[in-house]
Amino acid sequence: MSHDTASLKARAQGLLEQAGITINGKRATDLTVHDERTYARVFAHGSLGLGEAYMDGWWDCPDLAGLMSRLLSSRVDDSLRTVDTLLAHLKARFFNLQRGDHAWDVGRQHYDLGNDLFEAMLGKRMVYSCGYWADAWNLDDAQEAKLDLICRKLRLTRGQRILDIGCGWGEALKFAAERYGVSGVGITISKEQAEYARELCRGLPIEIRLQDYHEVDERFDAILSVGMFEHVGGKNYRPWFDVARRCVRPEGLVLLHCIGSNGPPSRPDPWIQKYIFPNSVIPAMSQVATALENLFVVEDWHNLGADYDRTLMAWQANIDAAWPELSARYDERFRRMWRFYLGCSAGIFRSRRDQLWQLTLSPQGVPGGLRVPR
Template sequence: MADAALRLKGLVEQLLGAPLPVRIRAWDGSQAGPPDAPALVVRNRRALRRLLWKPGELGLARAWVAGDLDIEGDLYEGLDLMASLVWERGEDARTLLQALGDPEVRSAARGLVRMAGLPLPPAPPPEEVRRARTHLHTKRSDKRAISHHYDVGNDFYEIVLGPSMVYSCAYWEQDGTLEQAQRDKLELVCTKLGLTPGQRLLDVGCGWGSMAIHAAREHGVSVVGVTLSQEQAAYARKRVADEGLTDRVEIRVQDYRDVADGPYDAISSIGMAEHVGAERYLEYAQDLHGLLRPGGRLLNHQIARRPQKDESAYSVDEFIDAYVFPDGELAPIGTTVTQLERAGFEVRDVESIREHYALTLRRWVANLETEWARAKRLAGAGRARVWRLYMAACALSFERNRIGVNQVLAVKTPESGASGLPLRARTWGAPTA
């Protein structure tokens, strides 16, 4: 087929009723569209079949992960332009079927089918998680979901995260390294918790042990870190031993619901609560409340989505659910605060650090791209492409205020009402008498 790009551009614009803001480079080497714009590279006709059989985000994701689609040029600019065209329009199979009542749309769809070739749905890439959305957030299903995301290989995460091995939003000065920004985030959490030597800290979702090590080394506390990932736990235990902290840090492969050796003086939950799920969130908050001594503090660091018009409807990002965080759910910050208070906490501070996550994600993408060939060898080409798309798209979402991230400081205030916090907000420090 001669000049496939021009034909494809015309059909897509006819189908969507809008001009394409990106350039198209097709499998025959032809190009069409704005010459200075990033190019959407359509490597083969299979990409079209994926989009025709699963219109919208999931079809695009499958084509990307399989290597059928790519972006040539500035990745962030290309994704931003595609978001305005597809994701923000909310296109899915149902809305496109409704649009087929328009003769012009039907004609464009027929043209795309002819270009795509045999109308057989390609199998999803092997990296996709396929399961029924039932029995969410049982201990078994949560362990399986965590393993999918975190047991990719510690060497792969070392590439992405760098020496800090912290997989959550850093806390940035105007200039600085990723490692310093992650250290500053860990210190911010410790400061808000008011940690003092001899206290007990529970780190829920401890990852590769960075928070546990920092708190024990810099603040003299004893730490129990829990994770569901075997690979994380093994890595964290080695780091603890290398730091000479085995007498103060214990890393367990354990569900937070099975922790029964409270009370703790403080609990940190950094980037873990997104895995809990709406139907389990109150239970999560109640469990952590029960593990704290009176006057103990919780620092809950969590990504938040914007409220929907209909909060009773289940909402899921198809790409992230299928390829990144199976069963992950984001809640508005107001919902999180309400659930924490329903569990008995007194919420004392909420700090939004949304812009900080965008900066963090861009550094992770840069790390991945710098060692792209090695990352593909370690995790496989498909999985590496998942992470690159996921992190770049999330960076844009934080920059555009589509999602946010917040640190919520809550206290298990005793009946006396003495919270132990200083009179002036954000002058944290040790608990007062």
């Protein structure tokens, strides 16, 4: 080991000790380093270097979620701000990466990966968002409970027409149509999702459109958006709420389900930007509150972020169980990339650094108030 490598290793161990993590230790949250180049890569490129080194097999950890939770809870990541982090922040700050052709990037890169991957991961219902575990003991029940909670919060009744902004594979619309007797329109920027959703909702009064949400200009009794707002971008939060206000009837309700941060506007993570969700950013509470000013009354702001940890761990278990079949199409580097994505995401929610919100909004305030279910 060179002097420089030894120095970097010592520096890394000093930082990790703040989080109770040991290099080549025996606990599930300890790192095992297989390639000494890992240290230089991480100090040069921060989270991007850490993730790419993991993808390349340079290091391992039995409990990635536990490792990430320890790192974030102890704020060790603050010591790894690099030029990659700065560039991602500047791009998000000064360029509108979610409009025009860029609005379709995340659909092409992430959601069009292959329905086989998501069918294996997501369980009985193709719902790619946080489940609701208040009374659930497995993923399928948690996702059904989440969908029903959304429908109850929106006070859906037979004969209403609803809009799903970012409808995914159509499960929420299908559930609402079958359980609550509504019709609806779903919009998505993923060709794979649109085709799947049309087939899933065949025979139901549901229209699936491959469309940018800015283009929607018609009235609905209720609007929902689940796990899409993270792709909107700070420059488009106000236009998003403008669209929702324009499209919901005066007596209707809007439900926004999204990941969020209680801190200041965050810097996009370079690894997530490059490998998982291009042009995506987690909204800050202050940004959301400012963007909806004078457009909506916030009837309820529900935080169920701790439930995302359990959801992500269930997704990882499903991927592990299905890997013998998935390995015919996805290589080992992809598997490690996906494991890093799910494990680190679970750690973020376990540390309570990020939250999961459901906002229930009304255009003018519900007379007498709204008793929002839990």
